[in-house]
Amino acid sequence: MPYFVRIGPHAGPQIGVTSRGWFITRKSSTLTVKWGPVDVYQDHGVRFWWRHPPTIKTYRCHSETAARRKYSALKAKKLTNAADHHGYKPLPAGTIIRTYRPRGA
Numbered sequence: 001m002p003y004f005v006r007i008g009p010h011a012g013p014q015i016g017v018t019s020r021g022w023f024i025t026r027k028s029s030t031l032t033v034k035w036g037p038v039d040v041y042q043d044h045g046v047r048f049w050w051r052h053p054p055t056i057k058t059y060r061c062h063s064e065t066a067a068r069r070k071y072s073a074l075k076a077k078k079l080t081n082a083a084d085h086h087g088y089k090p091l092p093a094g095t096i097i098r099t100y101r102p103r104g105a
Contacts, residue, residue: 003097004078004088005038005048021048021097022078022088029067031059033074038097048097 004022021038024031036054041047061067078088091097 002075003048003091003095005040005091005097006088007040008087020088021050021054023054023097024071024074026067026071029061029064031061031067031071031074033057033059046095048091048095050097050099054097 002024005020006022007019008017019038019040021034021036023034026032034054034056037051039049039051041049059067059070061070079090080087
């Protein structure tokens with residue numbers, strides 16, 4: 001279940017920095033993709049939290065093979081640094097984007 005983040009300048013004419021998270025998982029012939037803004041905190045290492053509940057999209061494929069192909073295609077699209085400025089980087093193994101950030105943490 002790979003998590004990806006993109007932290008850097010905005011891709012358009014806006015000024016500032018953007019931090020986006022992206023997550024993909026496959027179970028049988030169903031893919032689930034989550035994405036949205038993330039907050040990054042450096043306490044006991046680096047921790048990532050969804051800023052808001054992430055947007056969720058589910059893809060249902062007609063076979064498990066088709067789901068594997070779709071999974072690979074979606075993952076490759078996020079990893080390429082194309083003209084649309086995706087350029088997401090995978091998080092290290094075991095690092096996740098947490099669902100919410102408790103108060104005071």
